Amino acid sequence: MQSGRIENGFRLTKVGVTSVIKPVQVARPNKVVTLTATFDVFVDLPWDRRGAHLSRNLEAITEIVDETVRNPVYSLEDLAAKICVKLIEKHEYATHGEVWARADYFLEKVTPMGRKGLEAFKLVARANARRAGRIEVRKSIGVEVVGMTACPCAMETIREDNPVYASLKGVPIITHNQRNRTSLVLEEPDGHDIEADDLIEIVEASMSAPTYEVLKRPDEGRLVERAHARPRFVEDVVREVLGRVLDAHKDLPDDVVVKVKSESEESIHKHNAVAERVATLGELRER
Amino acid sequence: MQSGRIENGFRLTKVGVTSVIKPVQVARPNKVVTLTATFDVFVDLPWDRRGAHLSRNLEAITEIVDETVRNPVYSLEDLAAKICVKLIEKHEYATHGEVWARADYFLEKVTPMGRKGLEAFKLVARANARRAGRIEVRKSIGVEVVGMTACPCAMETIREDNPVYASLKGVPIITHNQRNRTSLVLEEPDGHDIEADDLIEIVEASMSAPTYEVLKRPDEGRLVERAHARPRFVEDVVREVLGRVLDAHKDLPDDVVVKVKSESEESIHKHNAVAERVATLGELRER
Amino acid sequence: MQSGRIENGFRLTKVGVTSVIKPVQVARPNKVVTLTATFDVFVDLPWDRRGAHLSRNLEAITEIVDETVRNPVYSLEDLAAKICVKLIEKHEYATHGEVWARADYFLEKVTPMGRKGLEAFKLVARANARRAGRIEVRKSIGVEVVGMTACPCAMETIREDNPVYASLKGVPIITHNQRNRTSLVLEEPDGHDIEADDLIEIVEASMSAPTYEVLKRPDEGRLVERAHARPRFVEDVVREVLGRVLDAHKDLPDDVVVKVKSESEESIHKHNAVAERVATLGELRER
């Protein structure tokens, strides 16, 4: 029935399924990790075809995920790219495919006092395929990191207005600080290897401070001092991330797209503060 | 501190605040309704300026919302547009402004058996302003409607495979049906009036059936019959909405952008089915 | 069909509907406010009856809400109580009814520097009815307030460990602070009037500081100073709320149940900190 031809139909940009949950295995340098990934997958649909065979989307996901048990993939974006190619192969009428994969991800981190522990992050991988003679695929890998920002503006206001703190030149004083979520998504051209762990590193280094699960008292003290020594607006966080991406990826071509978004759950407000930049590396390099 | 000049900064596409909740008043033909609206507002930030004054965003929202008590606005998109202009005026360094406003909205509807009642919908308004000599504003109004789809494919499969139903030619038989969410967002050029109530009407008419809060037994029976007499894929729903938008808005110019998305919470799957089209009316008219 | 008798059935504790959204009108001292309320309503079902007539739940909500247009109710909990009585009347087989109503709510507040503005809060009302000869109803009113906590422990650790701050005796120094959500729910016996506005006041006074939408620089400075002058664990917040409830409601009987929960979205962690107490006023008074 889906393959029935219709007249006066409109082309559809995306037809697919969302919120498909699957355990997947990804090979890391020293081990294989199991992630619980959530997939959204789409193809386009020409104007004269009534429907897309949605079950093929599920088959594409399942076949590729099953194959990874024998031939592990090395990243979530490689997995998304393989599914995207399979989508185009299975939907012979489609010219575009799109795959999103999201998962919780864990990395060992070290607190200021040297304590090791696993911290939780989010990965988001995307692949877009285009049938143009052969199938061309573009893929991206992104991370979402929860950290901390301390406000530089309130710190200065208090220093100026309150004589108690006025004498403390060069010493960080009280300000509002809060939970911050910053995401960085970077296109990964063929032949270039972008490591999610490095993106997490870039984001954590650009906040006032990272956050940790287990903090004993001295660790807590050092972390708060560190955050107050590096007060940051969301605007500052986004720009630091952009600068670090340029420095770390001089080899990436100019047409690579990067997106950075930083959101602070303001402790002094009920609403959030946000800053964002979407650009090609070429645009950023022209600065 | 935000107005401090920096070197080697990057331009930021969006800086602003999200999740600001406000009661607003909108004038309707015969009455004034109070909506609980949630706002996200942003401006851009030039490369050489450290920060945007975020409090000005809240002032812009508050001043315009307060003004509506004396001078009512006639739609949520008009309210968003006024806030967007005020944003650009207050952030003298910004060249772009963006405002989103979302709210629950209620309309009286009539069930198949003629019972009247209030049904709940969602409104989403958007305004984008650009400083180019004078301030230019574009605005959109969108609706999200919860209704029902019945699957045409399973109905046919069962008719073909199961002799019990094979003889029932022309009679709708069993199939899976489910809750469906369809959104329609349309740009509203100056001088054109697009009424959210009409967009809701278009979407409801394009589903297998609308849904209702209070259904006594005969109403429930008629509604189920109606849905099964009009089985629809998500692809069908999107295309019907697009067709009805073209018919109803022949006067709108070709560069008006329309976005339609339909998502069915499939009763036979744990995942959802989705179809989407984003296009200008010009592209759709070329069909 | 629902009224069909079954054998060997089990009694059901709750049968009903959730997520019914309605605009409601509540009379306040000087005006009538419109709230967008979300209702969950339930009755119990005896073992020998197959189903509850769910449409009666919607009729109960609709009839009472419509009636408020002519005869305004004075609180969300009064509205919930009326719906709950109507539920029991309509479901002649039920012995228990339960109604929850939730809504965003707005109050004018004044910042440290004297600026007035509307702040957003959440209301949650509950009513339970029991058929025992006549219908007995108990109702509760609750509020959820977003404010700020500053950590007393990190402040002391830093004072002890860091010589730069050691000399600042009596002066608040840097610590982590964050967005905090505290809820207070109190039973309201017949003949007693509990005002949601007062509960909000109690909760705001028990945090390190309230939060505000619009804060110009001096306001922001004073608010941060205020929060650091009153560092609070979530444990402290819950206990302060309990103490203030006892002080403000000496006339309430001992069997009134109170529930307080405070959750801090820790700026130095990815997880939240929570404290909670559920008790009768009698238990608290025995302290």
Added chain:
Amino acid sequence: MQSGRIENGFRLTKVGVTSVIKPVQVARPNKVVTLTATFDVFVDLPWDRRGAHLSRNLEAITEIVDETVRNPVYSLEDLAAKICVKLIEKHEYATHGEVWARADYFLEKVTPMGRKGLEAFKLVARANARRAGRIEVRKSIGVEVVGMTACPCAMETIREDNPVYASLKGVPIITHNQRNRTSLVLEEPDGHDIEADDLIEIVEASMSAPTYEVLKRPDEGRLVERAHARPRFVEDVVREVLGRVLDAHKDLPDDVVVKVKSESEESIHKHNAVAERVATLGELRER
């Protein structure tokens, strides 16, 4: 500072942390599976102690989860129980501990036409510990299953009202059907082994039909037929689950608590229908 003594404090029922995410390993009959678990953990706090050492909660989770790498646990509820005992040991002032662990979980299932595939479910484990001389622990294991319900009432109404269907005696006809979420939580006393996989089986068998990720056309047809041959109210689903739990667990003692909740995302309404029962097995057996 937390251990500081206070006067006139109130005892706190729960103090702890929420939303701690960890990868955990659980041994199953033939393999070890990795789950991404989310933990909420609490202890009580006596009236005269200012605060609980929250970092000890994270240490308790981390130490037990790390230990499972060497000594695997056999269920999520065993993991929760071990963490709960560790909590009580670490918080020497606490008399009660509570641990919740939630995770996505996957099981191989077979479609009506015999196709094998992984389906997603949710697990929720809970443990409560009480210090009373030695430490006593009670634990529960629960599952949440997404399946399908078809409404028996609309089917009968249409059969009665519509002559087209009146002749189809004994043949299932059209009705509304929808996605349904049913959860079953059962206490697991020491010495009794309750297998989450069996609870999932019980719930799936009690719905109109289970749901599957990949359904080719004949599978889809058979599944829809199956659901329409077994129309179920949410009330029916809860009672069937209760009956099956009693049958399958004749050996469990009378004081074991069971909770069943079934929620249908009604395709003909914008709101959901819900039924629930909380009871001891003893109460259910008295039926």
